[in-house]
Amino acid sequence: MAEADLKRRLAQEIIELWAEITGEGEGIPHLVGEISANPGLNVELEVAFFDDYRIERFLDDGALFFVFPADEGSPRALFFFLWRFLQGKGVPKLLIPGAKIEGPLSESLKKLGFEVLWMTGDSVVEVWATKGRIRYEMVFQRTGENEFTLVEKKRVQ
Known part of the structure; x- marks a missing residue:
């Protein structure tokens, strides 16, 4: 109870x-x-x-x-x-600068709960995304064939 x-x-x-x-x-x-x-x-x-x-x-x-x-x-x-x-059953996977993401970037962001609104670039990828009602601007650096590292993440008001 x-x-x-x-x-x-x-x-x-x-x-x-x-x-x-x-x-x-x-x-x-x-x-x-x-x-x-x-x-x-x-x-x-x-x-x-x-x-x-x-x-x-x-x-x-x-x-x-x-x-x-x-x-x-x-x-x-x-x-x-x-x-x-x-309960001690783990820490949520946080998308913070330095975090590496593998796989297609838009699909990986979707798995983390983000909705991608706009994305451009190849070696440096700029992303506008939302999570709930919160908007973000993110910059990723391509570090492999299907690997990206988050360089910058800003919450947009």
């Missing part, structure tokens, strides 16, 4: 913060949270904006503290990835 209650509370908090997450903040939105069970279940969640992606999870005095990128297209997707992260 406690797990179901925790899931419900996290989902509710994400929905309540969704407008702030998708708003006009400077930088990349992140969920900063604390979950404790003494006394009773306590869930605190806030939105913070950082220049780079940050992922942290640690226990201190019986409370779980975390920082998680809120870079998903819907509250449902964000909840799903956050829940997996909190």
